[in-house]
Amino acid sequence: MSLLPRPLIFIAGIFLISIQAVQAQDSTPLVQPDGMSILAESDQLPRTEWIWSGQTVSEHLRSKSSDRNTIKLQGETEQPFTGLAVGWKPEENDINPNDFTLRIRSSALDEMLGDWTSSYGYISAEESPSGFYWAMLYVTESGKAHDKFEVEIEMPAGVRLQEIRITGADARLKEGDDFENVENAKIASKSYDMPEIVDRSGWWGDLPASELEPSYSPTPIDISHAIAHHTVTANEPANPAQVVRQIWDWHVNDNGWLDIGYNFLIDHEGMIYQGRYNPNLEETDVRGAHAGSANSQSVGIALLGQFEPGAQPAPGQPQALALDALVKTIGWRFTQKGIDSQSSGFIAGNYLPVISGHRDVSATACPGENLYQLLPDIRSEVETGSSEPPEEVVDYPFELNQNYPNPFSNETTISFSLDEDLIVTIDIYNVNGVHLERIYENETEAGEHDVNWTPTGLASGVYFYEIEAGNFRQMKQMIYIR
DSSP: OOOOOOOOOOOTTTOOOOOOOOOOOTTOOEEOOSEEEEEOOTTSOSEEEEEEEHHHHHHHOEEEETTEEEEEEEEEEEEEESEEEEEEEESOSOSOGGGOEEEEEEEOTTSOOOOOEEEEEEEOTTTOTTSOEEEOOEEOGGGOOEEEEEEEEEEETTOOEEEEEEEEEOOOOSSSOHHHHHHHTEEOOSSTTOOOEEOTHHHHTTSOGGGTSOSSOOOEEOOSEEEEEEOOSOSSOSOHHHHHHHHHHIIIIISOOSSOSOSEEEOTTOOEEEOSOOTTTTTOEEOOSSSGGGGGGEEEEEESSOOOTTOSSOOOOOOHHHHHHHHHHHHHHHHHHTOOTTOEEEETTEEEESEEEGGGTSSSOTTOHHHHTTHHHHHHHHHHTOOOOOSOOOOOSEEEOOOBSSSBSSOEEEEEEESSOEEEEEEEEETTOOEEEEEEEEEEOSEEEEEEEOOOSOOSEEEEEEEEETTEEEEEEEEEOO
16 A cells, blocks of 8 residues: 655645643632532543533633733642543634644653643534534543543633533543453455454443434435545554543533544544444444434545644654455445445535545644545545555655744744755735745745745734645644734
């Protein structure tokens, strides 16, 4: 399987990249919760819930700039957690989730807090039965148990919140071994096209037994597309089954969905996990909760990891075994349905390739640029039925650095280096994918180069700069504060 970088097509309005929050001022006070509850209900993982009222939030908001406010929260618990779900309820629900940026860090009580992890608003109140906005799920490093955290939330000035809610859930097994459970839960294939899949019992662990085969009736769907995702959790997790369990709990007990949103999840070693409940898994798909209005026509497949350059936790490349498993999973379903992997069709009001990324149907960076750029090759491999791991990885002929300073209020510098002489262009886009300005276009010699840019007539906010050199493109985000 030769998954090499190809020229990328920028699709206006859908190429969004996760936003890193502005660094907190040292003077920003840490706000204690108004209430804390340790929960041990049978239909949830052991968890702690922290609540900050709208009044408390209003009293402790601090101005970050003329159009951005911030609040910094902290909490502790006697019930350890391996993941944190951060949600908030604005008085108005017409705000783009990406307008909220976050930083999160945690540790055990007797340890120093770890490095900050950047996050952003991912799920809107309209998408969540809970009525809350939710950031991406935060999972502790290596799935370790932690007892304390700090969370900084930055939002547009003028936004008023009714409540902030943070829940910490412990997805560790009480008894048994996840790896043994996974091995014992592999489904015996009845079709030569079907790859080896771990059924839900393999990662279920201590989740409620009543939900393993829930009472709700899943909705069978006739898919036209496969949608690729990444979970924005650490690459190469020490215990993938625990991460899947953590995601189920977040989707169900925080977001309020009936079940885990993805139909399938794939770890870095190529293990395929059944996600959403489907009693007819070998024959058809069921409607998930992974891609908004595209759910009724698509199977959602998520690779465990973070594949967006410049984001946190530290991004990586999809592993060869994971890509091989993705090709096999899509190929199995498309063979069943007679779908040509190189074709396109209408979904969610867009005419898109039948193998697309989450960003093609929603305002998100998912599945991350490092995976998204491989989709043309994945379509080809599904078509040929060949999925051997790549023998080599072709590097970009350039390195694009983060602009500095960032955030900036006047001029910023974009630096890059070339391995060879190439024609280079640098373009600026807003968060809606609208092209604003070309700030550089030149035949450029190999070596290091700096390009200075001063915005003119632009509002404060997040913008993106994209370099094109030869047949390769890459984009990064930056924050402008007037």
